[in-house]
Amino acid sequence: MSAERAPRSRDELIELLRREGERRYHDAHPFHRRMHEGTLSQAELQRWVLNRYYYQTRIPIKDALILSKSEDPAFRRAWIRRIHDHDGEREGEGGLAQWLRLADGVGLDVELVQSTRAVLPGVRFACDAYVTLVRERSLLEAVASSLTEFFAPDLMTRRVQAWERHYPWVKAETLEYFRNRVTRARRDSHEAVDYVVEHAKTYELQTLCVDALIRKTEILWQLLDSVEAAGSAGERA
Amino acid sequence: MSAERAPRSRDELIELLRREGERRYHDAHPFHRRMHEGTLSQAELQRWVLNRYYYQTRIPIKDALILSKSEDPAFRRAWIRRIHDHDGEREGEGGLAQWLRLADGVGLDVELVQSTRAVLPGVRFACDAYVTLVRERSLLEAVASSLTEFFAPDLMTRRVQAWERHYPWVKAETLEYFRNRVTRARRDSHEAVDYVVEHAKTYELQTLCVDALIRKTEILWQLLDSVEAAGSAGERA
Numbered sequence: 001m002s003a004e005r006a007p008r009s010r011d012e013l014i015e016l017l018r019r020e021g022e023r024r025y026h027d028a029h030p031f032h033r034r035m036h037e038g039t040l041s042q043a044e045l046q047r048w049v050l051n052r053y054y055y056q057t058r059i060p061i062k063d064a065l066i067l068s069k070s071e072d073p074a075f076r077r078a079w080i081r082r083i084h085d086h087d088g089e090r091e092g093e094g095g096l097a098q099w100l101r102l103a104d105g106v107g108l109d110v111e112l113v114q115s116t117r118a119v120l121p122g123v124r125f126a127c128d129a130y131v132t133l134v135r136e137r138s139l140l141e142a143v144a145s146s147l148t149e150f151f152a153p154d155l156m157t158r159r160v161q162a163w164e165r166h167y168p169w170v171k172a173e174t175l176e177y178f179r180n181r182v183t184r185a186r187r188d189s190h191e192a193v194d195y196v197v198e199h200a201k202t203y204e205l206q207t208l209c210v211d212a213l214i215r216k217t218e219i220l221w222q223l224l225d226s227v228e229a230a231g232s233a234g235e236r237a
Numbered sequence: 238m239s240a241e242r243a244p245r246s247r248d249e250l251i252e253l254l255r256r257e258g259e260r261r262y263h264d265a266h267p268f269h270r271r272m273h274e275g276t277l278s279q280a281e282l283q284r285w286v287l288n289r290y291y292y293q294t295r296i297p298i299k300d301a302l303i304l305s306k307s308e309d310p311a312f313r314r315a316w317i318r319r320i321h322d323h324d325g326e327r328e329g330e331g332g333l334a335q336w337l338r339l340a341d342g343v344g345l346d347v348e349l350v351q352s353t354r355a356v357l358p359g360v361r362f363a364c365d366a367y368v369t370l371v372r373e374r375s376l377l378e379a380v381a382s383s384l385t386e387f388f389a390p391d392l393m394t395r396r397v398q399a400w401e402r403h404y405p406w407v408k409a410e411t412l413e414y415f416r417n418r419v420t421r422a423r424r425d426s427h428e429a430v431d432y433v434v435e436h437a438k439t440y441e442l443q444t445l446c447v448d449a450l451i452r453k454t455e456i457l458w459q460l461l462d463s464v465e466a467a468g469s470a471g472e473r474a
Binding site: 057060061062064065067068070071073074076077080083084086087088089090091094096097 | 294297298299301302304305307308310311313314317320321323324325326327328331333334
């Protein structure tokens, strides 16, 4: 029966992805709201930066898995840029290095952050689940799971403003990662949306893409749940 | 018991890898010998080019899997170059595009080659086994399996000379792929040897590396077995 359903139009699919993604996006998480309202303590902000770094380290790994699923050199040529964005062209460059400077900017021990040994178990499980999703699902679904980037540019813009206003003790130059993400996330999400719209040609494939995006929002949400819940357990970093 | 064996010295390990790889390297395969002696027919040379293209298409895929297994941005920054080497920076560049020009140079239908639909089953299985090996084994073993590159520069140099001499009907400019591989394979294999020597710290890990290299030589050998055996079945391309 469902096999007979006509595929959604391009606009319907984009609207559905946007709606399902937006209402689950982690900017609405209580911990995240508090971050932007300026009511996180230094210890809380540090806990977020330390744990989120583990998520950051999974990005080039899941992007390499996406590359490995593609048979198209043109697709790979475009997608490989994301790995360079995070790893940089040389030591000290790229998103991971920028995140470590942010860690320094919020007063964390950079070596501890980089080791990832203080990462909360729940955060680790959620981030690893993202890599597993990308490894096990189709290329199309893996690309669709990246569509949370759709909502990232607005969030990054607001984040820089919120941090500069509420957490003046964080060195402004260490917010470089968030600033860079604004244009890159916009470019990346447009590329991924185009890919999904072009390749999700059946209703069923479209639904799988929406499911993958929802699962990804759950991963980002769980990360914040774990960071928030760790508050009562004291400072771990 | 074997857990008590002392690891081989750096030189012993390199010598072992070189010896085990060299004596199984596919340059000694009868079909390959005939290629360099100049006794392959145009149909045989075409069959090799068409089938070997499938192997070429697996390279960026296995290299992306290797990237995905590394936790080290510095390692990834170095290894990612291999993907660029094959995919190029833009349409028409890179090793895969060069191989398609070679296909044109030997008189093949480039679209047919690129589609990979005429690839012999045995060739496909062998090449897919390479991707599976890289996917399923450790990063160290996956890197070790690339060490056939150790022997490639010499082979490429000899191949260009042999082809120019024996197959003058092949346009010389389409041998670009082989020419480029001389310096790149040298650089890549040195990098991979250094990695293996540094990370194979126990006798057991060293043995796993030698095993991975041997398996890789079997894959390259099987490719030629299949191409050779197809001769009696007539021209498939």
